[in-house]
Amino acid sequence: MIQRRGLTIGQISDRTGLAPSAIRFYEEQGLVTPDRTDAGQRRYAGSDIRRLSFVMIAQNLGFSISEIRAQMASLPQERTPTKADWTRIANRFRRVLDQRIRQMQALSDKLDGCIGCGCLSLQTCRLYNPQDRAARLGRGPRYLMGNSASEVE
Template structure:
């Protein structure tokens, strides 16, 4: 299937809200792969609008470019991705997003109380983490990392 009139980098920038330099950066990272026309100008597929939008949203959610590139590598080469192709990406991405949501909910709900970090600076921590028992499980905010507070002694 021949590429319909592709989008110039300027058109792609207008459609995505990205700077041209950002699109070039994403191209260098292999997240989009334009073809060159006879004059050497980049020509992007319309589906690159969605790819770059996915990159932007994923980065806002805290995913690294390497993680995003690994997901996008699952899309077909040489043709625009179909709804089924995107559904496969979504399924792979969903577990990571759900884990991040769970972590954010725990952070929101526990941040004003004891998080098992060992600071012992809050009087409430003496109730939830007496004598810094959480440190036995390792460093860091143990309760936010999924450890459960010990009940009793």
């Protein structure tokens, strides 16, 4: 019978493509929690392959370790996460990704026009943001951050 936590760090490394040092880092960050043998060697569960793969994907999508850790905290430690467990996390990440997509679309659509940054250097900025009215909404490129010109009128 296969032990629940019987994979070595080398086996996990082979399966995920992560260097053992990266796996140890993710352990330090609380993203995986291997058992230890009597000799102190790490032993991972098969489900840790999925956890680490998820971390790699989430990082590639721009999520920080702390954001990933916060979401993965809801995964059960006493059993292998189910599809429903992963779906809950995926739905939370999807909402963030959808917001980022909307922001990127706004950036793409408005990049060559007034973004409410206060520079007033483009002729059109004088039309869309006279006297830097967008500054009342806060610092930075207000129109790209979700504000609209109608909020300052």
